[in-house]
Amino acid sequence: MIPTLSADTAEHYPWGEACDGWHLLRDPGLSVLEEHMPPGAMEQRHRHSRARHFFYVLAGEVMLQVDGEQHVLKVGQGLHVTPGSTHQMHNLSDEQARFLVISTPHGKAELTTTAGAPVATAAVVAPGAAPTEAD
Template structure:
């Protein structure tokens, strides 16, 4: 039987010096991470060679920057990122942002800048 997982029990890591990530599911074929970005923070622009990702906002507002513009994803909305598509996550709001990142296959080790 599988045990419930949460940010209280999941493996935690820090990225971008001020952002948090929790590995809710980490397997060979699938990764699900909950992330927190403080107000005004942003990730590094990058792309993935193999991983297809889906970002789903739990709280706050995610601005996803692409080469041809930006998409604003609000609470209870998501956006798919295809392999090879350069993107950059930003929190342009004044409050914390929490979202899920689902990657298939897992994106760690697949990141290109």
């Protein structure tokens, strides 16, 4: 029997400053995350060499900066981020943002400076899980 997936039963992981996420689906070829970001929170700017993402807003309003261009996403809106694009999510609203992050393949993020140059590599996997080389 195929299990029903939800944030209530999925593996939880903390990320960023006071942000939460749940692995709804974690497979080397496909990752589906539900993430929550409190008001005013911002993730570190990063990119992925091979992974592509689709961000889809479930609640709140966020600004997703991609290669220096700002995109405001509201409930029911999404944005595709291609491999190699530097991106950063910021919750500009006064309510918690909830969004899905659908990625293929699942892998590592490369942190960047404000100018977009790489500074380090950081795993974006659950604590205790080994990062993959899929990215």
